[in-house]
Amino acid sequence: ASILAVFNSGGRVAAGMLADKIGGVRTLLLAFVLQGVNMVLFATFDSEFTLIIGTAIAAVGYGTLLAVFPTLTAEFYGLKNYGTNYGVLYTAWGIGGAIGAAVVGFSMTNGDGYTLAYTISSAMMAVCIVLAFITKPLS
Known part of the structure; x- marks a missing residue:
């Protein structure tokens, strides 16, 4: 748990500083690439x-x-x-967490371990990367 806490906190500070320099969308793009690669590799971590x-x-x-x-x-x-927009964003985050847990449960029940969950996560990060390139603010 301390690994999560330390790197989560450090990630927040570092990402905030990076976003101030290169912008939020570019910072997210880097995070999506890093997470996508991490999810691909996670299935091989032994x-x-x-x-x-x-x-x-x-x-x-x-x-x-x-x-x-x-x-x-x-x-x-x-x-x-x-407040409403931010609330909707984090409600979607919660729904995603519930769906992710169900996918892991399904994968584990079928004997695939975490492979299906890592594969879906990697694919979703690829979608996020594409969206980071094409999404523009409304204003």
Whole structure:
């Protein structure tokens, strides 16, 4: 748990600083690439050391999202109804978490281990990368 906490916190600070320099969308793009590669590799991690590294990278990515999403919500949708928009964003996050848990359960029940979940996560990161290139603020 301390690996998650340390790298999640560090990811938030580092991502905030990076977003100030290169912008939130570019920062997210880097996080999506890092997470996509991490998910592809996670299926091959077979030692405690590689699992720790993979967990640390995942935590940095999670922290990046938590640092950058608030600013991008305001940038893309403005401050009018900011609370509602931000709430919808994190409701979607929660729904995604529930779906992810169900996918892992299905994968484990069918004897595939985490492979299906990692594959779906990698594919979704690829979609996020494409969206980061084509999405523009409303204003």
